[in-house]
Amino acid sequence: xxxxxxxxxxxxxxxxxERNRLVRSFNESAREAFVLGEAPAMLEASISRGDxxxxxxxxxxxxxxxxxxxxxxxxxxxxxxxxxxxxxxxxEQLVRRLVVLGWDTLEIxxxxxxxxxxxxxxxxxxxxNLLNS
Amino acid sequence: xxxxxxxxxxRFGFKSEKQQYKQEVMSETANxxxxxxxxxxxxxxxxxxxxxxxxxxxxxxxxxxEVATQLFQMLMEKKYNYAELLKIKELAERELGATFL
Numbered sequence: 001x002x003x004x005x006x007x008x009x010x011x012x013x014x015x016x017x018e019r020n021r022l023v024r025s026f027n028e029s030a031r032e033a034f035v036l037g038e039a040p041a042m043l044e045a046s047i048s049r050g051d052x053x054x055x056x057x058x059x060x061x062x063x064x065x066x067x068x069x070x071x072x073x074x075x076x077x078x079x080x081x082x083x084x085x086x087x088x089x090x091x092e093q094l095v096r097r098l099v100v101l102g103w104d105t106l107e108i109x110x111x112x113x114x115x116x117x118x119x120x121x122x123x124x125x126x127x128x129n130l131l132n133s
Numbered sequence: 134x135x136x137x138x139x140x141x142x143x144r145f146g147f148k149s150e151k152q153q154y155k156q157e158v159m160s161e162t163a164n165x166x167x168x169x170x171x172x173x174x175x176x177x178x179x180x181x182x183x184x185x186x187x188x189x190x191x192x193x194x195x196x197x198x199e200v201a202t203q204l205f206q207m208l209m210e211k212k213y214n215y216a217e218l219l220k221i222k223e224l225a226e227r228e229l230g231a232t233f234l
Contacts, residue, residue, distance in 0.1 A: 043171055094162070096162050
């Protein structure tokens with residue numbers, strides 16, 4: 001009983017710092033790409049509420065969305081958002097890490113965040129589906 | 134502080150299957166390459182647009198058509214991965230004689 005509770009406390013703190021570190025590293029890398037002129041738009045990751053219907057075994061109960069805002073200075077087309085979303089989803093390592101750290105929704109938004117696209121992360125990781133069943 | 138916490142976890146910690154799996158994934162994915170996304174998403178989009186025109190099987194006949202079909206399938210699977218797209222580009226140059234500016 002004590003061991004289990006202790007473990008939960010430890011993992012809560014560890015996950016929290018890992019989540020923040022991941023978001024920070026992503027943003028640093030995106031900023032560097034933009035400054036060097038390698039990317040025409042700046043991506044900015046943040047934590048959002050997520051979609052409750054996308055929950056899985058590792059989901060956090062609140063703030064389980066990984067949101068990426070894209071700053072281009074113009075309106076993004078749906079195809080562009082889908083391309084960026086799929087680029088992220090094709091990186092298996094990142095998806096696995098996101099899922100294990102409690103994220104369940106990937107959101108891609110334009111600059112003013114009036115509309116965007118979202119994906120269920122668990123759909124892109126087969127092992128999680130096995131754990132859920 | 135971190136050392137004390139990990140000592141306590143090792144001493145009293147009970148790990149469920151879920152926690153073990155989580156630890157495995159965390160150690161496997163410790164070095165996620167963000168640059169592959171943030172630096173290369175635009176390049177891969179551009180390269181994919183070029184390659185899908187250059188490798189289209191309808192442009193080739195005979196044995197080259199078979200090669201182009203295979204390359205096109207690879208292209209569809211790896212369209213979001215810049216490193217893989219570069220390999221397909223090399224193959225297209227070598228096998229199909231495609232030229233890129």
